[in-house]
Amino acid sequence: MTTEQIQENVLKLGKWFHNIDLHGVKTAPDHFLGDYPSFKYQNFSKAIPADLTGKSVLDIGCNAGFYSIEMKKRGAERVVAIDSDERYLAQGRFAAETLGFDIEFRNMSVYEVAELGEKFDVVIFMGVLYHLRHPLLALDLLYDNVVGDILIFQSMQRGGDVVEPLNVDYEFSETDMFMSPNFPQMYFIEKNYSHDPTNWWIPNRAGAEAMLRSAGFEITAHPEPEVYICRRAELADNQPRAVYPSRQTKK
Numbered sequence: 001m002t003t004e005q006i007q008e009n010v011l012k013l014g015k016w017f018h019n020i021d022l023h024g025v026k027t028a029p030d031h032f033l034g035d036y037p038s039f040k041y042q043n044f045s046k047a048i049p050a051d052l053t054g055k056s057v058l059d060i061g062c063n064a065g066f067y068s069i070e071m072k073k074r075g076a077e078r079v080v081a082i083d084s085d086e087r088y089l090a091q092g093r094f095a096a097e098t099l100g101f102d103i104e105f106r107n108m109s110v111y112e113v114a115e116l117g118e119k120f121d122v123v124i125f126m127g128v129l130y131h132l133r134h135p136l137l138a139l140d141l142l143y144d145n146v147v148g149d150i151l152i153f154q155s156m157q158r159g160g161d162v163v164e165p166l167n168v169d170y171e172f173s174e175t176d177m178f179m180s181p182n183f184p185q186m187y188f189i190e191k192n193y194s195h196d197p198t199n200w201w202i203p204n205r206a207g208a209e210a211m212l213r214s215a216g217f218e219i220t221a222h223p224e225p226e227v228y229i230c231r232r233a234e235l236a237d238n239q240p241r242a243v244y245p246s247r248q249t250k251k
Contacts, residue, residue: 065092159204
């Protein structure tokens, strides 16, 4: 396609949230955050294996596919990108086709990942957690069904940004720790935050890290304030779990 044809198609596909360079045509040149998500990606890109040859990748909440495309650039053999917004999926398909990358886009929510029926070497879960009404369930489903090795996780965070040591247990009468802004916590948004009614739960740093550990992930790197590189860890036999169907058939 010519530059003019690419520009015309970009406009037809509506407003873009990912600013992707399509042979010189920027899809969101006026993004309020700047060159997003490229500038954010540069802060943690070196924490991801540079060579993904032969690896499979699942991009959850892929939007227009910026991260899916970046994983293909690193040689990923197979990339599956899922989102529940058809506009974003259409944008992603166009971007991938224009750049010559074979990426499989599907309309699917994080709660449906078990339907994929496979585990992936790398799972990208960025910018999704705080849009979910059931965030810990989502992390459990990722652990049980799709994360084979690496999880790249990002969530908006608010509140305290210091992780303080915690006791294994507390007496019922002890309440002082709940007054600390750095105690693991999630802020519930009943109405809107940043003009977005889908911002439901926003953790502080300690809360985000505690949830990842609780779901069975080991944090191996924290290269950017909101980004964590995690590995799938073995669940302890005494690790508490809600009883989901996948949990009942785990062993």
